[in-house]
Amino acid sequence: MTESSTERDPEAVSRFVEHFAAQLVEAGMPRMPSRVFGALLASDTGTLTSAELGEQLRISPAAVSGAVRYLAQVHMVSREREPGSRRERYRVHSDQWYEALTNREAIIKRWEDALRDGVAGLGADTPAGRRLAETLAFFEFIERDVAEMMERWRAYREERFG
Numbered sequence: 664m665t666e667s668s669t670e671r672d673p674e675a676v677s678r679f680v681e682h683f684a685a686q687l688v689e690a691g692m693p694r695m696p697s698r699v700f701g702a703l704l705a706s707d708t709g710t711l712t713s714a715e716l717g718e719q720l721r722i723s724p725a726a727v728s729g730a731v732r733y734l735a736q737v738h739m740v741s742r743e744r745e746p747g748s749r750r751e752r753y754r755v756h757s758d759q760w761y762e763a764l765t766n767r768e769a770i771i772k773r774w775e776d777a778l779r780d781g782v783a784g785l786g787a788d789t790p791a792g793r794r795l796a797e798t799l800a801f802f803e804f805i806e807r808d809v810a811e812m813m814e815r816w817r818a819y820r821e822e823r824f825g
Contacts, residue, residue: 676705677719712750716753739759740759774802
C-alpha cells in the first residue's frame, strides 16, 4: 500500500511537514532536507520513494537526491532497495535522533582534539588559548552528560515503547 492511499488529510500532513521543516531550518538544517525529513517522519510507513517525495513535496528528483544525500550523511535516513526493483526507498528510523546525536558525538571528539592542539599551539596563557580551553571544557562537560543521557533514553524508550 502506498502512502497516498492511506486515509489521512493531505493538507494536515502538508501543514505538519512544512511547520516541522521550518523548525529544523530555524535550528540550522538546510530547507530541502528539512522538508524531506518531515515528509518521511509524517509517513505511516516511515519510508517513501524519490517519486513519492517529489510528488508530495512538489520538488524535482534532483532536489530529492540532494536532500537524501545530506540526510544520509548525518544519519537521519537510510536508503533501501525495493525487492525486485532498482528503485530506492528512503527510511526514517525510530532511533534517528539517537543515531544523529551519536554521530555528533564523534564529531565533537574531533573538535576536542583540534581544540587541544589549538590550546597547545596558541598557548594556554594567551586570550585565544584561554578561549579555546574554555570551549574544550564545554565540549568535555557536554560529552559526559550526553553519554549518561543516552543510557537513560534507551531505558526510558524500552519502558515506554517496548
